[in-house]
Amino acid sequence: MSHVPGMIQSIERSSAVLRLLAADPDRLRVKEVADALGLPKSTAHSILRTLEHVGFVEQDPRTARYRIGRGLLDLGTAGIDANELRGRALNWADTLAARSGEEVRLGVLRDGLVLVVHHVFRPDDSAQDLDTGVRLPAHATALGKVLLAYSATAAAPAGGLDAYTRRTVTAREPLAVELAAIRARGWGLSAEEWRPGLAGIAAPVRTSGGLVVGAIGIAGPVERLTDTRRQARPALVEQVVAAARSISREVQS
Amino acid sequence: MSYVLAIDQGTTSTRCILFDRRATVVSVVRAEHPQSYPRPGWVEHDAARIWRDVRRLMVKALRAAEVEPAQVAAIGIASQRETTVLWDRATGVPVAPAIVWQDTRVDASTIDPDLLKSRTGLPPATYFSALKIQWLLNHTPGLRERAERGEVLFGTMDSWLIWNLTGGRHLTDVTNASRTMLMNLSDLEWDPDLLRTFRIPRAMLPEIRSSSEVYGTAETVLPGVPIAAAIGDQQAALFGQTCFEPGEAKCTYGTGGFLLMNTGTTPVRSSHGLITTVGYRIGSERPVYALEGSIAIAGSLVQWVRDGLGLIGTASEIETLAGTVRDNGGCYIVPAFSGLFAPYWHSEARGVIVGLTSYITKGHLARAVLEATGWQTRDVVDAMNADSGLALTALNVDGGMTADNLLMQIVADFLQVPVVRPMVAETVSLGAAYAAGLAVDYWSDLRDLRANRHRAGSWKPALDSGRRATEYADWRRAVECAVLFSRP
Numbered sequence A: 001m002s003h004v005p006g007m008i009q010s011i012e013r014s015s016a017v018l019r020l021l022a023a024d025p026d027r028l029r030v031k032e033v034a035d036a037l038g039l040p041k042s043t044a045h046s047i048l049r050t051l052e053h054v055g056f057v058e059q060d061p062r063t064a065r066y067r068i069g070r071g072l073l074d075l076g077t078a079g080i081d082a083n084e085l086r087g088r089a090l091n092w093a094d095t096l097a098a099r100s101g102e103e104v105r106l107g108v109l110r111d112g113l114v115l116v117v118h119h120v121f122r123p124d125d126s127a128q129d130l131d132t133g134v135r136l137p138a139h140a141t142a143l144g145k146v147l148l149a150y151s152a153t154a155a156a157p158a159g160g161l162d163a164y165t166r167r168t169v170t171a172r173e174p175l176a177v178e179l180a181a182i183r184a185r186g187w188g189l190s191a192e193e194w195r196p197g198l199a200g201i202a203a204p205v206r207t208s209g210g211l212v213v214g215a216i217g218i219a220g221p222v223e224r225l226t227d228t229r230r231q232a233r234p235a236l237v238e239q240v241v242a243a244a245r246s247i248s249r250e251v252q253s
Numbered sequence B: 001m002s003y004v005l006a007i008d009q010g011t012t013s014t015r016c017i018l019f020d021r022r023a024t025v026v027s028v029v030r031a032e033h034p035q036s037y038p039r040p041g042w043v044e045h046d047a048a049r050i051w052r053d054v055r056r057l058m059v060k061a062l063r064a065a066e067v068e069p070a071q072v073a074a075i076g077i078a079s080q081r082e083t084t085v086l087w088d089r090a091t092g093v094p095v096a097p098a099i100v101w102q103d104t105r106v107d108a109s110t111i112d113p114d115l116l117k118s119r120t121g122l123p124p125a126t127y128f129s130a131l132k133i134q135w136l137l138n139h140t141p142g143l144r145e146r147a148e149r150g151e152v153l154f155g156t157m158d159s160w161l162i163w164n165l166t167g168g169r170h171l172t173d174v175t176n177a178s179r180t181m182l183m184n185l186s187d188l189e190w191d192p193d194l195l196r197t198f199r200i201p202r203a204m205l206p207e208i209r210s211s212s213e214v215y216g217t218a219e220t221v222l223p224g225v226p227i228a229a230a231i232g233d234q235q236a237a238l239f240g241q242t243c244f245e246p247g248e249a250k251c252t253y254g255t256g257g258f259l260l261m262n263t264g265t266t267p268v269r270s271s272h273g274l275i276t277t278v279g280y281r282i283g284s285e286r287p288v289y290a291l292e293g294s295i296a297i298a299g300s301l302v303q304w305v306r307d308g309l310g311l312i313g314t315a316s317e318i319e320t321l322a323g324t325v326r327d328n329g330g331c332y333i334v335p336a337f338s339g340l341f342a343p344y345w346h347s348e349a350r351g352v353i354v355g356l357t358s359y360i361t362k363g364h365l366a367r368a369v370l371e372a373t374g375w376q377t378r379d380v381v382d383a384m385n386a387d388s389g390l391a392l393t394a395l396n397v398d399g400g401m402t403a404d405n406l407l408m409q410i411v412a413d414f415l416q417v418p419v420v421r422p423m424v425a426e427t428v429s430l431g432a433a434y435a436a437g438l439a440v441d442y443w444s445d446l447r448d449l450r451a452n453r454h455r456a457g458s459w460k461p462a463l464d465s466g467r468r469a470t471e472y473a474d475w476r477r478a479v480e481c482a483v484l485f486s487r488p
């Protein structure tokens, strides 16, 4: 295969592998792919394994042959099904709630809002209602700010930024600064920006290649989540980040 | 810091989970093993493969949490029940593929139901181990003679794993033994009359122990760590949900669905199609019994939609697909793949999809798949209410399917009671960990365990009662169709 200088060769080769698989009605062996593209078998194998890892090709476990994967067919749907994300997050969301003593939400960005896809109660057995399916304002919540920070286009949400409390960030410039800070440290805080007295800490859930597909966070009274200088308590931040990391691992496996 | 390691050897997958003293998950690793369907109605597992998975996962669970073997206080084993493994005592090699509980190759119609029920608490069904052992002894040349000489051993998965982990101890626990059709419920020993009836040599059976005691230490994988619990997966979930008081119940949704209610230290006989089974036994304490409503097919119907039909790519997508429609469009699925279990006990029934019109889309089918689990739950809860004379006021749930929000809402709607999920959805593993931890004083007593229990979520019924009644009547007619379509 010829290679154009300045281009990344492995991406060119991967594209050729995908075109080859897409063009063939049957599943292909590694050797067939290697021969068709004039690649060493080991190179073809590595490319196929990587493409399988990201969901763009699938291998039949019985015949070891490859074909185009569902990930490629669903390319438009943001990386992961929301219900699948909840399934993968279940254990770690529970652990986060048990350790932190606070309620836990898992959210994804939908039409500029946070869609809550999973909710775990605060472990104090008080009466609480399940929030799954509820939509929250993105710029006023920790979950939402994390999701905005890592989305390519939604960083400047359409429409106005409504004020929910006097601390809600409603101007674009300060919001952009804050989103950059979230990207730099890898987690977000909202202290009384949505509801008076309430704070949230959240961190991103990433699939392979670093793509953010959701955010997980805790919410609770501002005095429990932050110190007297309204800084997030480090122990809680660590728990949230650890949960996000565990879920990311689960999503990638 | 020390931990308890739980092994959950389930029907579709094996998990190893490390728990800390607060009963939170420290690491979890899992592997699916292949389901083999060599003929219609047959379901087999490769026990050697399962043991390899367990070995690998035990090591992986420790590595994932950076925990040393010396930090593991005990190992607890929860496992799929009834599935029958026969292996060579000398070589440790299985003599045939394991026959899975869902397998229907045997004929249960010749068993005397009264004798069986009075001795074991079980109805005649293809579900339990005895007929599977008998089938293997009858269909493998020379096997019966070898079994009589004590050269071939029987075990459910707990026995198979303990035998391998300890380098040759042949044991089982009361909960697993209560699913064989061979254990007498009153003295918790192998029943000589039943052994004679099924022509099963005593020499091949394991010794029956409690669910929570140190059986020995591991010789391999984690040498020196005590193996301190063995318990059937559904009973483990009852224990993990801390249903320690008579009247407390839970329903676990995995491959199948299993509603168990603690009935205290006396076995209660069902007159509405439930099973009487051992709930757990802690060391030399009195055994605690349970009533069980077993649903053979719950999550495995979703799996069939994924693997058999290819309508979805992952199990969770069933919820997404079902979410594309508002109702079932008149379509019902009765998943009698292994006959119908509780409360019907029709081994011959086969699955049906009814109510099809051109209006039905794959969304409606997905909805009917989830509703099948909802209605089957309703059937066993109604039976439980009738047997206990009390109406359940809330349903405690756990298992992989509780990740499905729509399903949990459907269950609440069909039962008309709130559905409650506890903080640890992996209750099977938690129960095994609890039973093992108690035996080595990692936890001190049942009160200590109960303190870890918290509500993580709940769903409230919202369906109007008229629609519920009509749809339930439709479901019952669909069940009649499945019975009508019995295997000749």
Ligand SMILES: Nc1ncnc2c1ncn2[C@@H]1O[C@H](COP(=O)(O)OP(=O)(O)OP(=O)(O)O)[C@@H](O)[C@H]1O
Binding pocket: A083, A087, B009, B010, B011, B012, B013, B014, B080, B233, B253, B254, B255, B256, B298, B299, B300, B301, B302, B303, B315, B316, B317, B318, B319, B399, B400, B401, B403, B404, B407
């Ligand atoms: N979101 C979902 N909606 C519906 N079904 C689901 C969902 N997620 C998983 N399942 C089903 O739940 C089952 C997995 O649950 P779980 O992990 O508790 O089972 P398991 O422990 O492997 O089963 P068992 O122990 O009974 O063998 C699978 O059959 C799968 O199809």
Ligand SMILES: [Mg+2]
Binding pocket: B008, B010, B011, B233, B254, B255, B428
């Ligand atoms: Mg299970």
